[in-house]
Amino acid sequence: MALQKLPLEKAFMLVEPGPVLLVTTNDGRKNNIMTITWHMVLDFTPQIALTTGPWNHSFQALRDTKECVLAVPTVDLAEKAVAIGDCSGADVDKFRKFGLTPLPGLRGKAPLIS
Numbered sequence: 440m441a442l443q444k445l446p447l448e449k450a451f452m453l454v455e456p457g458p459v460l461l462v463t464t465n466d467g468r469k470n471n472i473m474t475i476t477w478h479m480v481l482d483f484t485p486q487i488a489l490t491t492g493p494w495n496h497s498f499q500a501l502r503d504t505k506e507c508v509l510a511v512p513t514v515d516l517a518e519k520a521v522a523i524g525d526c527s528g529a530d531v532d533k534f535r536k537f538g539l540t541p542l543p544g545l546r547g548k549a550p551l552i553s
Contacts, residue, residue: 474524
């Protein structure tokens, strides 16, 4: 079988192990949503590692509050999940822009997505 060249965005889909996640945070002033694909389960406890950093607006809220909500979007939200990842919560109220409703989280301030 011959090697095939793929566009980078297609190649990534072959090596990523888990689903797209919508990660919600609250920095004490406002809610935010981040789309993330680089994550993994750490062990058999409820611990998940996310790959993010200061280039993401949600990073500081995650560091400061140590809380978030992880939501696995359904296929009907696929286009919104991509669009959420293509803009910054520093500039946009993502709940409002994408017509999503924040609900109180089970613990802390990070919201659920209705």
